[in-house]
Amino acid sequence: MVGLEVNGRPCRVTIDPRLSLLDLLRDRLGLTGAKKGCDHGQCGACTLLVDGRAVLGCLTLAARLDGARVTSIEGLAPDAEDGGALHPMQQAFIDHDAFQCGYCTPGQILSAVALIAAEPHPDDARIREHMSGNLCRCAAYPNIVAAVHAAADRMGGA
Structure with a gap:
């Protein structure tokens, strides 16, 4: 179980310890703004903010983010929609x-x-x-x- 804040909302999910942050957002939470490009950390298409710092979502294990604040492109301007x-x-x-x-x-x-x-x-x-x-x-x-x-x-x- 990992608890984090995603785009300003608390989120607690049970995950496989090998799950990437990118796959958690896209496949489990339905946030598809971050793209899966190379899936090897070489293209930057999956860049997300974790506690205000840019990280590669495909290389970041979601299990290591307990208590972190994650911002995807969907959360950058939440009222825009x-x-x-x-x-x-x-x-x-x-x-x-x-x-x-x-x-x-x-x-x-x-x-x-x-x-x-x-x-x-x-x-x-x-x-x-x-x-x-x-x-x-x-x-x-x-x-x-x-x-x-x-x-x-x-x-x-x-």
């Missing part, structure tokens, strides 16, 4: 056309949110370095850098 505002990073990705196919976008956004939380106003080189673990097959990288800068300004370093 009901007409509320998107998170500034989500809006910046839209405004700067920072995605094409969209498969990597949830992981890209959550990685960028973690970066701005740790480093409120990174330069281009730092953004590229931090985001290097998130692969985009469509090559939207210049737009992603622009979106991260714009969101950093909107977030005020929060």
